[in-house]
Amino acid sequence: MDAGAAPPLSAADGRVHARYWLETGDDPRRAAEVIAGEQSCGTFTAVPGETPALKARSGARIERLNILDHAEHPALPVLQASPRYTRCLLDLSWPMDNFGPSLPNLMATIAGNLFELRQVSGLRLLDLAVPAAFAAGCPGPAFGIEGTRRLAGVPRGPLIGTIVKPSVGLSPEETAATVRQLLAGGIDFIKDDELQADGPHCPFDERVRAVMREVHEAAQRTGRQAMVAFNLTGEIDQMRRRHDLVLSLGGSCVMASLNSLGLTGLLALRRHSQLPIHAHRNGWGYLNRHPALGWDYAPWQTLWRLAGADHLHVNGLANKFSEPDDSVIAAARAVLRPLHADHAMVAMPVFSSGQTGLQAAPTFAALGTTDLIHAAGGGIIGHPGGIAAGVAAMRQAWDAAVTGVPLPQHAATHPELAQALTAW
Amino acid sequence: MDAGAAPPLSAADGRVHARYWLETGDDPRRAAEVIAGEQSCGTFTAVPGETPALKARSGARIERLNILDHAEHPALPVLQASPRYTRCLLDLSWPMDNFGPSLPNLMATIAGNLFELRQVSGLRLLDLAVPAAFAAGCPGPAFGIEGTRRLAGVPRGPLIGTIVKPSVGLSPEETAATVRQLLAGGIDFIKDDELQADGPHCPFDERVRAVMREVHEAAQRTGRQAMVAFNLTGEIDQMRRRHDLVLSLGGSCVMASLNSLGLTGLLALRRHSQLPIHAHRNGWGYLNRHPALGWDYAPWQTLWRLAGADHLHVNGLANKFSEPDDSVIAAARAVLRPLHADHAMVAMPVFSSGQTGLQAAPTFAALGTTDLIHAAGGGIIGHPGGIAAGVAAMRQAWDAAVTGVPLPQHAATHPELAQALTAW
Numbered sequence: 001m002d003a004g005a006a007p008p009l010s011a012a013d014g015r016v017h018a019r020y021w022l023e024t025g026d027d028p029r030r031a032a033e034v035i036a037g038e039q040s041c042g043t044f045t046a047v048p049g050e051t052p053a054l055k056a057r058s059g060a061r062i063e064r065l066n067i068l069d070h071a072e073h074p075a076l077p078v079l080q081a082s083p084r085y086t087r088c089l090l091d092l093s094w095p096m097d098n099f100g101p102s103l104p105n106l107m108a109t110i111a112g113n114l115f116e117l118r119q120v121s122g123l124r125l126l127d128l129a130v131p132a133a134f135a136a137g138c139p140g141p142a143f144g145i146e147g148t149r150r151l152a153g154v155p156r157g158p159l160i161g162t163i164v165k166p167s168v169g170l171s172p173e174e175t176a177a178t179v180r181q182l183l184a185g186g187i188d189f190i191k192d193d194e195l196q197a198d199g200p201h202c203p204f205d206e207r208v209r210a211v212m213r214e215v216h217e218a219a220q221r222t223g224r225q226a227m228v229a230f231n232l233t234g235e236i237d238q239m240r241r242r243h244d245l246v247l248s249l250g251g252s253c254v255m256a257s258l259n260s261l262g263l264t265g266l267l268a269l270r271r272h273s274q275l276p277i278h279a280h281r282n283g284w285g286y287l288n289r290h291p292a293l294g295w296d297y298a299p300w301q302t303l304w305r306l307a308g309a310d311h312l313h314v315n316g317l318a319n320k321f322s323e324p325d326d327s328v329i330a331a332a333r334a335v336l337r338p339l340h341a342d343h344a345m346v347a348m349p350v351f352s353s354g355q356t357g358l359q360a361a362p363t364f365a366a367l368g369t370t371d372l373i374h375a376a377g378g379g380i381i382g383h384p385g386g387i388a389a390g391v392a393a394m395r396q397a398w399d400a401a402v403t404g405v406p407l408p409q410h411a412a413t414h415p416e417l418a419q420a421l422t423a424w
Numbered sequence: 425m426d427a428g429a430a431p432p433l434s435a436a437d438g439r440v441h442a443r444y445w446l447e448t449g450d451d452p453r454r455a456a457e458v459i460a461g462e463q464s465c466g467t468f469t470a471v472p473g474e475t476p477a478l479k480a481r482s483g484a485r486i487e488r489l490n491i492l493d494h495a496e497h498p499a500l501p502v503l504q505a506s507p508r509y510t511r512c513l514l515d516l517s518w519p520m521d522n523f524g525p526s527l528p529n530l531m532a533t534i535a536g537n538l539f540e541l542r543q544v545s546g547l548r549l550l551d552l553a554v555p556a557a558f559a560a561g562c563p564g565p566a567f568g569i570e571g572t573r574r575l576a577g578v579p580r581g582p583l584i585g586t587i588v589k590p591s592v593g594l595s596p597e598e599t600a601a602t603v604r605q606l607l608a609g610g611i612d613f614i615k616d617d618e619l620q621a622d623g624p625h626c627p628f629d630e631r632v633r634a635v636m637r638e639v640h641e642a643a644q645r646t647g648r649q650a651m652v653a654f655n656l657t658g659e660i661d662q663m664r665r666r667h668d669l670v671l672s673l674g675g676s677c678v679m680a681s682l683n684s685l686g687l688t689g690l691l692a693l694r695r696h697s698q699l700p701i702h703a704h705r706n707g708w709g710y711l712n713r714h715p716a717l718g719w720d721y722a723p724w725q726t727l728w729r730l731a732g733a734d735h736l737h738v739n740g741l742a743n744k745f746s747e748p749d750d751s752v753i754a755a756a757r758a759v760l761r762p763l764h765a766d767h768a769m770v771a772m773p774v775f776s777s778g779q780t781g782l783q784a785a786p787t788f789a790a791l792g793t794t795d796l797i798h799a800a801g802g803g804i805i806g807h808p809g810g811i812a813a814g815v816a817a818m819r820q821a822w823d824a825a826v827t828g829v830p831l832p833q834h835a836a837t838h839p840e841l842a843q844a845l846t847a848w
Contacts, residue, residue: 040619041590048805049602050590058593058625076713079746097625098592104657104684105621108706111683112618115709116745123709166465166474168522169482178473194536195464197529201482201521233528236660236692259535260528262686268660282532285539285547286718287710289500293717294710321540322503381472 006066006089009129011340015093017063017129018110018299022090023075023122023292025082028065031119032090036060039114040094058098064091074121075292085121101137103263103307106130115293122292128299130306135343138306139267143276145348145371148310151252151276152227154188157402158360159227160394161189161375163352168195172202176210183218183226185380185387189373192231194257194280204232204242212249229255229278229311236268243273251275259283263307270308278350279309289322297331305335305345311373313350317362320354329366336369348373355379356424357397357407357417364401374398385419393420430490430513433553435764439517441487441553442534442723446514447499447546447716449506452489455543456514460484463538464518482522488515498545499716509545525561527687527731530554539717546716552723554730559767562730563691567700569772569795572734575676575700576651578612581826582784583651584818585613585799587776592619596626600634607642607650609804609811613797616655618681618704628656628666636673653679653702653735660692667697675699683707687731694732702774703733713746721755729759729769735797737774741786744778753790760793772797779803780848781821781831781841788825798822809843817844 009017024031036042040060041050066089074085099105115123143151152159164170164178175196182190198204208230219225232242232254243254255278256269270277287295301312314331315323331349338344349372351363356379364370376394383390396417400410411418433441448455460466464484465474490513498509523529539547567575576583588594588602606614622628632654643649656666656678667678679702680693694701711719725736738755739747755773762768773796775787780803788794800818807814820841824834835842 041593049594049598054590054593058590077715077746079748096623098619098623099621100623102622102658104659104681104689105619105623107684108618108621108657108681108704111710112681112706113709113745115707115713116747117709118744118746120746166478166482169465169478170473174473194532195522195529197523197532198526199521199523199529233532233688234526235528235688235695237695239688257528257532257536260531260686261688262684263689264659264663264685264692265528265688266686268688268692271659271661280532282536283539285537285541286535289539290714290717291501293714320542321537322501322542322544323540324503 006064006091009091009127011129011131014131014133015095016106016110016131016134017091017093018125019127020090020092021087021122021124021126022120023071023085023087024119025074025078025085025121026119028067028086028088032062032065034117034119035090035114036062036092038117039092039109039112040098058095061093062090063093064089076121078121079118087122096131096134101134103138103267103303107263107303124292124294124296125299126296128302130339132340132342135306135340135345139270139308140306140343140345141308141310141347142270142273143310144346148227148276148348152188153224156370157395158370158398159188159373160391161191161373162187162377162380163191163193163375164196165193165377167193168199168202170202172206172210175202175207176214179211179228180214181387183214185391187226187380187391189227189229189375191229191255191278191375194231194282197231197233198238198242204230205245208246208249208251212251216250225252227252229253231255233257233260236265239269240272243269243275247274253278255280257282258304258309263303266304266307266309276310277308278311279304279313281313298334301331301334302339305339305347309347311348311350313352316351316353316355317359318354332367332372336367336371350375357394357420358424360397361401361407364398370398370402379424382423383416383420384423385416389416389419392416430488430515433515433551435553435555438555438557439519440530440534440555440558441515441517442549443551444514444516445546445548445550446512446544447495447509448543449498449502449509449545450543452491452510452512456486456489458541458543459514459538460486460516462541463516463533463536464522482519485517486514487517488513500545502545503542511546520555520558525558527562527691527727531687531727548716548718548720549723550720552726554763556764556766559730559764559769563694563732564730564767564769565732565734565771566694566697567734568770572651572700572772576612577648580794581819582794582822583612583797584815585615585797586611586801586804587615587617587799588620589617589801591617592623592626594626596630596634599626599631600638603635603652604638605811607638609815610646611650611804611815613651613653613799615653615679615702615799618655618706621655621657622662622666628654629669632670632673632675636675640674649676651676653677655679657681657684660689663693664696667693667699671698677702679704681706682728682733687727690728690731690733700734701732702735703728703737705737722758725755725758726763729763729771733771735772735774737776740775740777740779741783742778756791756796760791760795774799781818781844782848784821785825785831788822794822794826803848806847807840807844808847809840813840813843816840
């Protein structure tokens, strides 16, 4: 959604600010007032205790209402048709006193009972800004980019990663055998698939033990320990126990499915964890895929960074899903943007889905940084020369991207890249 | 979405079954196979370890693919247009061995990376059936209808309820004063607004102490203790501590915002709680409002009942939101339908939003039960004779509904109802 010429949201006044794209068949000002009322002290009808003093203290405030354009038909089904629908940019703000520095309650405030309001025929949360006092009450990522680089032993350049496939169905020993091959190829980062957690066919504990044996064996050989993100998604006590096992076995990362955990679940994991949290966004499509409903990635990832996610998935350029490239880049930029001058809470974007070295140059051109994880499956294991050649070719493609050398030119002196270009 | 003539989902074969409405610009069988592959052992490209034996053991199975109709335009934005789009009913099943009896991991499986697939121009989860072994591993509601009736002292008929308003802005003492009036009116059930949890202006502990004083004082007078659902939404440790306070003060219900907690958060609360959990669905609109994307209520509430929700919001007939009545009734029926012969896990539907006694008869006609909470704000406090008359009129409207007497006829001998009919 185009936010037009509106300035970036700021929470410098100490209030929480949220930006929405709103479509309404009603008068836009009235619709905005209904939303502001519903999400603070108002309700459908005037009630006795809603005094002017209470409204001034606790009411949501309309900070901006810009008309963008009009439409003949509503974006979402409505009970009563209107002759036309107005699209607006709406900024609302709330006093922190309504909820305190509580992410779960912030969620209910900025994204509660408003999408289904009768006055609303389209509503999308575009952005979110929280004041310093709110951010200070949130844990944020414990490791972020620096901590991840340190634990993975990758001081510069992207972490070249991959995902264990098949997603589910491998036994712990089969998983370890796959990991062994990937480690032999010199990979920096490996993750479980989000479908693989602790099923009876591949129990978490056995998998971690088997995989960590391979990790340590490879590290002894190479002097550098690859980072493996073990998917510990589950109940709180299960996740704590699984985290402790990974930690005790010398592992350096855990992974969780955000939409399975919820904010409260991730906060509990974060409060316990001594390892970076690799956050998977599976299910993101149902939150995002209709442009007139739900969430942009910017406000969504803000919540998860405040809650403690160290790595956040952003899809990838030329991906195999339905997301356009500009959306992928906007997501990655959001993850890399400091939340606040005193609480940057920057996380590491994770690029994946149909990735090869061909995406290195455009990804770097768009972001200007290599502070990211670039995960490729077929792009690495499909290399005609094997996995080690696949990993080498990915690194060479990134070297070319960073130094501004065209891929074919770089390939002339890098045989793995040259061979990869015939396969990618 | 119309599921056509397909039979109800069954998990009698021990597998987890999910039903989707799917729209695709691709060949429907191929699209179904991509979804089944993506959500089990497959990925975009064939990988070495994906053997026929592994696929047979761990793959998702296409159980049904019924073509429903076609459309010229895609329901959701697509990267590449197709000449036409096919709408289908798709049933998939998974072996429980892929994830075990784990709700967070079931979520990643049935609602993970599939809504954004390139082959998908519309996808909606319509239904979910879990086998006995899965349900047996989930806590389910600890109180449900029977426990709620016992604690609220309402053996029959609906619980007549209301919500403290203004939603936020009242101090603990002001909240208690409002509650005092509602209790004096003979109300069965009171809940915090979902925006009111533990903000600095109305701290949870002070509010609970002040309100419980009123609850006990009223109970001493009337011999029956009204149920108050205190919104304890927050981090796990906060919720446990808040729950313990409510319990220690003799309270009988706690409330939480499901989309703030997530499944892992609710499971943690349920594992700790000794009180019924009143589950608020705020945010439901972003999951549901576009008919070609996201969630029907049936599968969504199944997850939360398995996780332990005792009361589930279903909106109300003739509500002030954009949800049609048939959707409200379908939601309430889903909440009341046993999940499984041996694990019914039935929860209590909560009707609210612009409710009055006028909705009693159509609600009862559609459900055939009074096992529900009927929450009205203006429908009670707006009564010309005051709150007690408002509560009485609500009860009278339900008596009329259950005995099949038209409201005007019943009003002839019930003055509170007669007066209410001039206001509703």
